[in-house]
Amino acid sequence: MIEIAIYGKGGIGKSTLSANLSAALALAGRRVLQIGCDPKHDSTRLLTHGQKPTTALDYMRVTNPLDYKIEDILLQGFCGVGCVEAGGPEPGVGCAGRGIISTFDLLNQFQLKERYDTIIYDVLGDVVCGGFAVPIRQEYADIIFIVTSGEFMALYAANNILRGIRNYDNEKKRVAGILYNRRDIEGEDEHVLRFAQAVGLPICAVIPRSDAFIQAERTNMTVIEQGSDRDIIDIFLTLARKIANGCTLYAAKPLTDELLEVVVQGRSGKSGVQPGVEPQVTSAPEAGAAPVPVLPEINLADPNRYLSKNVIRSEPLHGCAFNGAMSVSVHIQDAVILAHAPKSCAYITFQTISSSGRRSLFERGALLPVSITPNLECTEIGEAEVIFGGMEKLEKKVREIKAAKPRAIVVVSSCPAGIIGDDIDKVRLLADPELPVVTIKADGNMAGDYLQGMLMCYTSLARQIIRKDVPVVPDTVNIVFEKIVVKHTNDNFQVINGFLSRLGLKVNCRFLYETTYDSVENFCSAQLNLLAYKDYTGKLLRDFFTREYGSVFYDAAFPVGFAETEEWLRGVAAFFGRTETAEAIISEHKESYQREVKALKPVLSGKRLMIITYNHELDWILETAVDVGIEVVKIGILNFSQDEGFRTRLNLPLPVEENYDRDNRESDLERYKPDILLTNYASSIADEVFVADTIPMCPDVGFYTGINMAKRWARLLRLNLKGEWRQDEKLFKQYYA
Numbered sequence: 001m002i003e004i005a006i007y008g009k010g011g012i013g014k015s016t017l018s019a020n021l022s023a024a025l026a027l028a029g030r031r032v033l034q035i036g037c038d039p040k041h042d043s044t045r046l047l048t049h050g051q052k053p054t055t056a057l058d059y060m061r062v063t064n065p066l067d068y069k070i071e072d073i074l075l076q077g078f079c080g081v082g083c084v085e086a087g088g089p090e091p092g093v094g095c096a097g098r099g100i101i102s103t104f105d106l107l108n109q110f111q112l113k114e115r116y117d118t119i120i121y122d123v124l125g126d127v128v129c130g131g132f133a134v135p136i137r138q139e140y141a142d143i144i145f146i147v148t149s150g151e152f153m154a155l156y157a158a159n160n161i162l163r164g165i166r167n168y169d170n171e172k173k174r175v176a177g178i179l180y181n182r183r184d185i186e187g188e189d190e191h192v193l194r195f196a197q198a199v200g201l202p203i204c205a206v207i208p209r210s211d212a213f214i215q216a217e218r219t220n221m222t223v224i225e226q227g228s229d230r231d232i233i234d235i236f237l238t239l240a241r242k243i244a245n246g247c248t249l250y251a252a253k254p255l256t257d258e259l260l261e262v263v264v265q266g267r268s269g270k271s272g273v274q275p276g277v278e279p280q281v282t283s284a285p286e287a288g289a290a291p292v293p294v295l296p297e298i299n300l301a302d303p304n305r306y307l308s309k310n311v312i313r314s315e316p317l318h319g320c321a322f323n324g325a326m327s328v329s330v331h332i333q334d335a336v337i338l339a340h341a342p343k344s345c346a347y348i349t350f351q352t353i354s355s356s357g358r359r360s361l362f363e364r365g366a367l368l369p370v371s372i373t374p375n376l377e378c379t380e381i382g383e384a385e386v387i388f389g390g391m392e393k394l395e396k397k398v399r400e401i402k403a404a405k406p407r408a409i410v411v412v413s414s415c416p417a418g419i420i421g422d423d424i425d426k427v428r429l430l431a432d433p434e435l436p437v438v439t440i441k442a443d444g445n446m447a448g449d450y451l452q453g454m455l456m457c458y459t460s461l462a463r464q465i466i467r468k469d470v471p472v473v474p475d476t477v478n479i480v481f482e483k484i485v486v487k488h489t490n491d492n493f494q495v496i497n498g499f500l501s502r503l504g505l506k507v508n509c510r511f512l513y514e515t516t517y518d519s520v521e522n523f524c525s526a527q528l529n530l531l532a533y534k535d536y537t538g539k540l541l542r543d544f545f546t547r548e549y550g551s552v553f554y555d556a557a558f559p560v561g562f563a564e565t566e567e568w569l570r571g572v573a574a575f576f577g578r579t580e581t582a583e584a585i586i587s588e589h590k591e592s593y594q595r596e597v598k599a600l601k602p603v604l605s606g607k608r609l610m611i612i613t614y615n616h617e618l619d620w621i622l623e624t625a626v627d628v629g630i631e632v633v634k635i636g637i638l639n640f641s642q643d644e645g646f647r648t649r650l651n652l653p654l655p656v657e658e659n660y661d662r663d664n665r666e667s668d669l670e671r672y673k674p675d676i677l678l679t680n681y682a683s684s685i686a687d688e689v690f691v692a693d694t695i696p697m698c699p700d701v702g703f704y705t706g707i708n709m710a711k712r713w714a715r716l717l718r719l720n721l722k723g724e725w726r727q728d729e730k731l732f733k734q735y736y737a
Ligand code: SF4
Pocket: 320, 321, 322, 323, 341, 344, 345, 348, 413, 414, 415, 416, 443, 444, 445
């Protein structure tokens, strides 16, 4: 595939040239896609007979990401040329450069380019900001043409474009040359030729000023299609052949502003070059120049669009993707996580991570395992970086951090970095064999909510870190998607790890929780993968690993309650041929579970339980309730967009009401007269009930989740706390002991 960027000053005719070139390439048998990257969105109109595709940016504004269909923004033009327009805001508002970045992200999601063998980017005049420079990044254009006339401002813009290219390429050769679009002004040939000679570029085509273009435009066609001027058609066909046969490419060698003036005005003397003749390359790169480093080939595009539910449902975003990506990344404990962000973004993230640690100090005496002082660094983007770009500061910071020799550096971008188009992937070139630099283009909340940032972190880090060529180590498992914001995550891990140890199994990698760079790198060593949570995000991750790494997953999440734990143990043990050990563990626990049930029955049997909850899986409570003889009188399931409806495997007639209306709680209390009320959050109506308890959104794992809760109810019932327990300091402490 060849990707060609055509840059030129606004109004210089680059859209007309691009469309004619696309048409000529298509006639020569190429499968061509033309992407208009100008907010004017008229790049492709001559290919589509004036029909305007819905621009990518208008489309994204009004369409739910799950409903995206590439056909909605892709038109078929002359000779099958695919036509896409990025679009953009009205002049003077918004940020058109950011629009280019969003459009390219969208096209990457669709893998649209893979359907074509030639891509033409028609890009707005000057390289005005990082966004408009996206097509000249290394992962896009292989060949760059610069359109100019002999007017000073057109040549000034051409020189600026060369500056933009040099910022990305240094000495790399990607510029094919100049497309000279004649305006027929005085001394024009000489201006262009002197400029071409000074910057060391050939003039690849000279397009005469001709009425043929005007006539073709009147009929909304290219000259190629209209066929009115054979000479012009030949110019484009020759150019198409040149491209197809492989153009010679040159490094960008822009002039200083002073020199540009001198060169164009001819104050330095005669050029001695004839129009139509390729000027000599006066500043070709020296032989033996150091090779320009190229980013390793990692496909960071998300072809399958791992989107959070908030993004899909266009709900208000909870947190930002930057924050989510940072919060997960800090779990690679031997890496430094570098926020390419203003100080305030890093501060918010630091608070998010550390406050959950502090909060846990006060709750039930348990310390959250997440470090209270995570390995965060920040580039502290400010006004100057927003105006002039933040890459220099980012590179400097990466070099500074490298000096401290962490195991790795993870760079995460925030909104401002994304808006100004900083290509943070470039700092991956600063990696050493022993000190990798990996990147997550979260771009703050440009990319989505906290969960979206988590997903981007999981998938980006996996793609950059995990090695596929590692040998499988027998009797090892990975644990995937432990929740980072749940305070008993490590307790749950201990329970699961206890079972695994009994089965003779070792944990290879916790992805991503309190882990190390090396264990992530060796992810593929594990024989089996265990999903901690099988909710929406957990399932996305399972699909991601299965699809991209061929990972084998055990089908159930970490088990909650007796029946699930029994089944989970049997399943995992069967995979490793350890069935007997599993049966031994189960029978030990069965005995102790039944002892507990027997002890609780006298207090709980016949009691009435009402549950109003966001949890959509309650079997672990219901099985224990049934075992101890509690009557379940009402289950009200509250609507929770992150879950998928009430599910049970118990074969019981259950009084379930889905989409429960919380306004009915008081009347239902009156009606069902429960002894025990179970809700997610303590509520004012709890005072009306003998025992009110809260149900955790992420319950403990293992055999005893349900029975432990029932034990608490029994204790509260025995204590007969109604009406007085809130005042009784002693009992309060005992309850939380
Ligand atoms: S939304 Fe953007 S500006 Fe706000 S904290 Fe996130 S990255 Fe920073």
